[in-house]
Amino acid sequence: MIPEREQIGSVDLATWRVVPADGNPDKDEHGAWAIAGGDSDEYDLYLEVREADRPREVARFVLEAVTRHARGLRLRGALADVAHVRDRQPADDERAPSNPSLPDVTKLAHLVDAVGGLAHEVSRVVPRDERGAHQDRLYGQLAQVAATTVAWMEAVLSERTPDPDAGTNGA
Template identity: 45%
Template structure:
């Protein structure tokens, strides 16, 4: 199998900045007839001028190889992002556990749930309200931090359900 890189080989950091939804498989430049056994390319980024483009050629099934690459990259990036999100929630959960004695994080009473839902609505409204360019990074950080806190509180609620009803891992 031969991979022909039209652009220089991207670094891992560059791959992570390209929207995963934009990764696709297209016929290679030398395969305008879309022959399954001709060259197929993995592309990502802007369709007008790809941020990433490389062709799979001289393989028994180049289109299938290209599709495998796209699926593998998307699955790997999804696992990395999910792992990072869970790690952030876990750190916030530990921070919340360090609260003063008497603060019952496992209590999922009605008032706390209502407050959590209201906060979720506020964060959703903020997330979809365009901010001025100078404020957008701070807005993203506020929303991310708020959602992380809510997720940590929701995990505490799940822990309370497990503790209260004896739900096990099975």
């Protein structure tokens, strides 16, 4: 059976692993191997690799590629959310962290304020039925901290490079 895209997306990637296929109890390197996912003994996801010279290596390769792709998608999504929050920060406010002439201690105060909001959200006791809303608020606070940090980074770059598109890639 070939799993549907929705099935694959619903199984926590952290639970995916390479296992000997059902027909390979001796864990023969050239026998069938599978990518399995799920928390229980019965897999929620099971993709068998049989028709390959080295099925175990193929299964590992696929698992690593899917993991790398998923991490990339999450990273791009998170960075897009940070950019969205950053775009909403006032560009013409001379007290904004992106203002290169603002003293670093003031920029730090902005960042500490954002971290304080995050700390407040993390310290809350959250009833089970409110966890989704809590995760949304927590994510928003994290995006705020990241956007404030990015604004400060922009100020540093504006002092170091005349090209606004140039990063340092040294970090």
